[in-house]
């Protein structure tokens with residue numbers, strides 16, 4: 001029986017391995033992690049991540065051919081294929097600070113693999129890493145190999161959170177990069193055979209190592225670039241009276257462009273986009289390509305601009321001050337159908353409003369108060385370390401309360417900011433909400449989820465990203 005071990009039981013490792021176990025009953029899959037809390041949660045009824053469909057998949061395989069364990073060394077030593085899916089934070093100090101990936105966790109995983117291995121292994125990069133990481137890992141493994149043969153493959157994951165299980169069941173493509181040697185090709189085939197249990201072979205793309213590593217960064221950069229493009233347009237729409245939804249629809253009808261990923265928003269978030277682009281920028285700079293680096297940097301700059309623009313709009317509309325005012329924040333996760341808050345635009349928006357002394361009442365259906373307090377107190381980039389190693393802030397942010405429903409959050413509030421597109425925000429009783437708010441009552445829709453006309457009929461002053469402005473908002477222009 002083929003044995004797979006995955007180091008790192010996070011958003012990528014957990015769901016991916018659960019699906020491999022489900023689709024390959026003849027393979028034994030162990031997911032290991034240094035975080036005891038995380039592994040305990042994977043072994044409980046309350047999984048550590050919220051992902052539609054994940055519970056069912058885990059329930060079907062756990063204890064049969066899917067195991068979650070903290071015994072990292074045992075499972076690594078027994079495995080034929082070792083996936084590595086550990087954290088790759090952005091460096092906060094030293095060379096490349098603020099851009100380059102910190103490969104500390106990767107390096108320690110590689111050294112541990114070399115230490116405990118007694119048989120040949122295929123080592124697969126699953127988490128996104130900078131181009132040429134495979135080469136570094138290969139060096140660590142071969143210099144410590146005691147004669148064992150290691151083959152490195154790059155097999156980047158393209159799943160998106162919220163649709164992870166669907167994406168894994170039915171991927172657009174699976175990408176496997178490896179060495180162009182006979183041993184490298186044999187390793188590629190072994191991994192291709194795993195995916196071929198359920199993925200049509202024509203969707204399994206095999207390339208060299210560097211192409212696979214770069215393709216992942218490139219795909220995320222292209223996706224993020226689309227959002228920054230439409231968000232840049234949203235600012236122009238507001239200035240000119242055009243409607244960004246109409247513009248996106250018209251643009252997306254061109255089959256060369258396509259309709260997906262053209263929703264204007266308060267900004268993109270998530271663990272990948274910013275980190276991967278910063279990585280790309282750093283790699284370009286290191287390779288003497290400053291023009292290319294600057295091109296990609298703009299994608300992040302526009303994203304930051306969009307978040308600042310949103311905060312400025314809120315403050316300027318409310319008589320240029322939110323000091324002491326209660327603002328309800330609906331949605332904190334970086335997108336709907338996930339409890340993940342990594343790099344969520346809500347963090348910057350909330351920090352911006354807190355900087356203007358607002359009082360925030362935050363509601364998200366999947367994010368705990370503890371997580372929100374942690375996010376608002378944490379320094380940039382600190383989030384991307386294993387949970388038990390994250391620096392904890394001693395104090396919680398005082399002007400923030402976290403509540404468990406939208407009606408409590410909005411009671412007596414002056415304004416509402418919608419920051420995540422949860423479906424339930426479309427069908428709230430906005431008349432009831434309006435009646436319980438201070439007047440004038442404002443809604444700032446950072447995701448274009450509410451029916452602005454209906455809300456205006458109720459009496460709200462409404463701001464929707466990239467849509468023609470209310471007379472009120474035109475009279476209170478936001479100055480960046």
Ligand code: UDX
Nearest residue numbers: 157158159160161261262263265268269270272334335
């Ligand atoms: C992304 C990539 O899609 C995935 O392929 C990769 O493996 C990991 O990074 P993820 O971060 O889970 O996945 O979510 P995604 O759906 O890409 O959304 C990222 C951010 O962009 C979210 O904050 C989302 O709200 C925002 N977004 C997305 C928009 O603002 N507008 C859109 O049209 C689409």
Ligand code: ADP
Nearest residue numbers: 008009010011012013033034035086087105386
């Ligand atoms: P991703 O979104 O890429 O899956 P996560 O942060 O959710 O990232 O998961 C990475 C996981 O890797 C964390 O649970 C962390 O505890 C684990 N991890 C980091 N370093 C090691 C290591 N050396 N051995 C085992 N697990 C590790």
